[in-house]
Structure formats: structure tokens, C-alpha cells
Amino acid sequence: MRVFNFSAGPAMMPQEVLEQAQAELLDWQNTGMSVAEVSHRSKEFVACAAHTEELLRQIMGIGPDFKVLFIQGGAFGQFADVPLNLSKPGDVVDFVLTGQWGTKAFKEAKKFGVQATVVADEKSSNYTTTPAQGSIRPTPGSAYLHYTPNETIGGVEFGYVPETGDVPLVADLSSTILSRPIDVSKFGVIYAGTQKNMGPAGMAVVIVRDDLLDRARPDTPSIWNYRLMAENNSMLNTPPTFSIYLLGKILEWVDARGGLEGMEERNRTKAETLYSFVDSSGFYSNPVAHDSRSWMNVPFLMANSELNKQFVAEAAEAGLTNLAGHRSVGGMRASIYNAMPQAGVDALIDFMKEFERVHA
Structure with a gap:
């Protein structure tokens, strides 16, 4: 799979x-x-x-x-x-x-x-x-x-x-x-x-x-x-x-796929979709200043950091892998480079919604 x-x-x-x-x-x-x-x-x-x-x-x-x-x-x-x-x-x-x-x-x-x-x-x-x-x-x-x-x-x-x-x-x-x-x-x-x-x-x-x-x-x-x-x-x-x-x-x-203009359109949409969800949630947060947010690497945190390992493990079971944040900063990180389709971002958001519903 x-x-x-x-x-x-x-x-x-x-x-x-x-x-x-x-x-x-x-x-x-x-x-x-x-x-x-x-x-x-x-x-x-x-x-x-x-x-x-x-x-x-x-x-x-x-x-x-x-x-x-x-x-x-x-x-x-x-x-x-x-x-x-x-x-x-x-x-x-x-x-x-x-x-x-x-x-x-x-x-x-x-x-x-x-x-x-x-x-x-x-x-x-x-x-x-x-x-x-x-x-x-x-x-x-x-x-x-x-x-x-x-x-x-x-x-x-x-x-x-x-x-x-x-x-x-x-x-x-x-x-x-x-x-x-x-x-x-x-x-x-x-x-x-x-x-x-x-x-x-x-x-x-x-x-x-x-x-x-x-x-x-x-x-x-x-x-x-x-x-x-x-x-x-x-x-x-x-x-x-x-x-x-x-x-x-x-x-x-x-x-x-439209060259770099096509990549820009897709990448902007993916990043905006994910950041918009994180910002609208009281369960997740992003620590980066709005004018300095990466399109490619989106870190996010939960208020209860004890849930981090459970989040990463359950996400992997759902086919969403390598979401653990870098060991030096913790939390989670979703890297959404060119090859990541919009469907992947949408699947991540759906998982995050359900995880929030269960643990909020």
C-alpha cells in the first residue's frame, strides 16, 4: 500500500x-x-x-x-x-x-x-x-x-x-x-x-x-x-x-503539470488549506509568524504534548507517515513537497479532525 x-x-x-x-x-x-x-x-x-x-x-x-x-x-x-x-x-x-x-x-x-x-x-x-x-x-x-x-x-x-x-x-x-x-x-x-x-x-x-x-x-x-x-x-x-x-x-x-507556475498554484493551495485548519482549531497550533510560514514544512503542536506519540502512531496506521516533528523541537511536522497531492493534505486534516474529536 x-x-x-x-x-x-x-x-x-x-x-x-x-x-x-x-x-x-x-x-x-x-x-x-x-x-x-x-x-x-x-x-x-x-x-x-x-x-x-x-x-x-x-x-x-x-x-x-x-x-x-x-x-x-x-x-x-x-x-x-x-x-x-x-x-x-x-x-x-x-x-x-x-x-x-x-x-x-x-x-x-x-x-x-x-x-x-x-x-x-x-x-x-x-x-x-x-x-x-x-x-x-x-x-x-x-x-x-x-x-x-x-x-x-x-x-x-x-x-x-x-x-x-x-x-x-x-x-x-x-x-x-x-x-x-x-x-x-x-x-x-x-x-x-x-x-x-x-x-x-x-x-x-x-x-x-x-x-x-x-x-x-x-x-x-x-x-x-x-x-x-x-x-x-x-x-x-x-x-x-x-x-x-x-x-x-x-x-x-x-x-x-504547468512548470513552476503549476507547482506554485498547487503548493500554495495545499499550505493554505492546512494552515487554515490549524488556525481554526483550538486543539492544534502553529508557532511560526504568519509572514514567515513555510509552504513546504508545516509544524504543529497540541496543547497536551503527551498525545504526540499517540498521534504519530495512529496517523501511521491510517497511512499518514513520518509526521513526528524533528527531535530538537518536538510536536508534529507535515512536509508537503511537490509530490504530496492535495488528497494527502485532505486526508491528514480529516485524521486531525477525528483525533481532536476523540481527545479534546
Whole structure:
């Protein structure tokens, strides 16, 4: 039985994509092999990777002055890769902290000899808010400013893109990439782990502006050097072939459903439906400021926290899985990425109503 998987990642993938992959698993493109078995140097896979990149460029509106890279190590690897590629020891590097993932990126960057500077920190709200638009001021001459547009653990999301002037803006877009249109030209680097909206875990997609490609430190590992990976079409080493293949399938799925405009409409509706129910209930609550609520990750609490484990267990029995909140914050969390249908959100609300009826 397929369940509605509300995990923050690895997350639910479109059933249609999984069925296509299943049908091709033993014989891909008449090669007599699985895509997971063919050489990454074969003409079939080289064409597959090129197709995936072209679809991503088309769907996201990525201009010719950006390179698209497929890099192993996920988003956490990019916490180290970004300072290695964009700074040298002693450089000032700015961070905006709105939750745990931005804080992890900040701590990782400090290992590389930079002057990691926090220019905005929402700790005073217990990371339930984002900085007011226009309040973020990069340090003059900073190598870059890093922020996390969506914090999966706290369910906190920016409603705007910070203006940073001449300072390159770096975004960990793992949780929101492909969920709505964005203006890629506003960024210096976008990176995203693939396990939310782009496929299985293990790969990061990196979108880097051309003028930033030559800043890498001499001791940057070759497979994490943006320039070297760009020059080799992400195939300096054996790439994560199955992840690239599945990303291509997911991009075709997105394109067939109205592209990012179609995703935006569906995701907005799902989030509004769930938040509206939570806000109207005296039994459940959401701790995040209204202007900072995530479309992708919706945490909610009950007044009686002793019911949390029972809620999660009974929801799982009803086919609604992975609703436990992150261990650091507790409560519940529903991650409703692109692949989660409206029917899944509706089923969750129906369950929440019945649980409230019984336990209120």
C-alpha cells in the first residue's frame, strides 16, 4: 500500500515517476541494462545528463551566464564547498540565521579560516520569524552572504529574496527548489540537496554564476571545484548517475503539470488549506509568524504534548507517515513537497479532525 509520506527528506516522490523508473529498470533505452549499470561515458547517459540539465535550465529560467553542476555530498557538502570555492582565508563571509540548517552552514564555514559574520539572527524569536525585508545589511567587501530561504526543521520561510548589492548571494534552496518560480539572476550561487523535490538523497544541484567560477582555493578537492566540474560537465569523476536520471524524470513531471507556475498554484493551495485548519482549531497550533510560514514544512503542536506519540502512531496506521516533528523541537511536522497531492493534505486534516474529536 502506498502511504502519504510527510517526511522532510528523503521525501515522497511522484508515483508516476517511480512507475516509469520501475518499467525501465531492467532495460533502459534498449541497452539491455539498467540506467544504474550503464557507463556514465556512454552516449546514452551523456545524452540523459544533458537532457536533465537542459530541462532544469528551461523550467527554472537559468540564463547562459550560469553553470549547472551535479555534485555528490548533498547540501551538507556544500556547507564546506561554498567557502572553498568563493573565499580565501581571512575573508569576511556573512550569514543570516533563521534556524538550524543556516547555523550548521555557519559553523562549517568557520572551519576554513574565514571571518564568519552573523548579520541577522532570529534566535530571539526561537527561530519562528525571518528578518524584516530591507533589514539585512551585508558587510562591505564580504566574499558572499549565505542564507537559508526555508528552514525545514522550524518551518520558517522567507517571503522575499534579500538584496545584497555587489555581495554575491548564496542560497541553500534544498527545501523550496522547483516549488515555485524564482529569479535565478538575483543569486550568485544556488545549491540544493535533491531529497526534497528533486529525487533521492545523495546529490546536490549547484547553480553558479560564471564570474564566481575562478575563486576556488588551490587546495579545493577537484570533485568539489566548481570550475573543474563545469569544464567536465559534472563528470570529472563518476557522477551520481541514477540521481541525475531520476531528476530528469521529475523535471518532465513538473513540466507536464504547468512548470513552476503549476507547482506554485498547487503548493500554495495545499499550505493554505492546512494552515487554515490549524488556525481554526483550538486543539492544534502553529508557532511560526504568519509572514514567515513555510509552504513546504508545516509544524504543529497540541496543547497536551503527551498525545504526540499517540498521534504519530495512529496517523501511521491510517497511512499518514513520518509526521513526528524533528527531535530538537518536538510536536508534529507535515512536509508537503511537490509530490504530496492535495488528497494527502485532505486526508491528514480529516485524521486531525477525528483525533481532536476523540481527545479534546
